[in-house]
Amino acid sequence: MSKAVASLCSSSRAKLLEVWLGPGFEDNYARYYDSGGWTDSAFVNYFAVTGDHPEFANTTEELIKSVHTFSSKPIVVVNFGHISPVIVSWTAKRFPQLVLLNAHRLDAPISFNFNKFRAMMLANVRTGVQLDSDQFVYRGADVLFDSTEREVTKDYPYPILPVHWLARDPEGKDGYEGYEGYDAFRCQTEAGDVKCPKRTMR
Structure with missing residues (x-):
């Protein structure tokens, strides 16, 4: 504090x-x-x-x-x-x-x-x-x-955080399209292909 x-x-x-x-x-x-x-x-x-x-x-x-x-x-x-x-x-x-x-x-x-x-x-x-x-x-x-x-302990002093309701998943079908601010999660490389890191469980 x-x-x-x-x-x-x-x-x-x-x-x-x-x-x-x-x-x-x-x-x-x-x-x-x-x-x-x-x-x-x-x-x-x-x-x-x-x-x-x-x-x-x-x-x-x-x-x-x-x-x-x-x-x-x-x-x-x-x-x-x-x-x-x-x-x-x-x-x-x-x-x-x-x-x-x-x-x-x-x-x-x-x-x-x-x-x-x-x-x-x-x-x-x-x-x-x-x-x-x-x-x-x-x-x-x-x-x-x-x-x-x-x-949440002295050894792990971080808050428990929820996941936002939008998928932020370029392959997903649950609300991703139409939200321009989420384009950053498409993980495009310089060559233009999509290469996102492996996602963990939500």
Whole structure:
């Protein structure tokens, strides 16, 4: 963590490390976080609401509901946008497993999605499962925490990453065609033939 934030701390972007608790979530925070400001395990989400468009807040609320329905773990949601009426309706009483954090947003032209990594750092979760707002938790999801604790160790300190839904496979028939950004996976040589490296199991 110290290495991850060192370059930010010593620059004009130090404010990107500022995070503050959503009003009314003090009890939820105290229930899940220790005196050093860390929690052992939680789902982590990032999102933003801009202007009068609450779509992402509405979708994120469905994610929060799914965690409360199917998991015993808390969910730490980091808001990088405005406070909308939907967010105001989120209360600690309504969502006792929710810890709502707020942080400054990244300025353009940096992609908003880099806030995903910031959320992982700002949430202070020792064993986390990161979820986008259009993902939902279902029965049995808590086993992901056991898998992470077992597989991510001091000897192998890397996150477990999912595979994107598109095949990225030039021989595949499941959605590759029509996505121009995936042409790089055709592995063309200077002679123009296709010679991709041997792929591992997805």
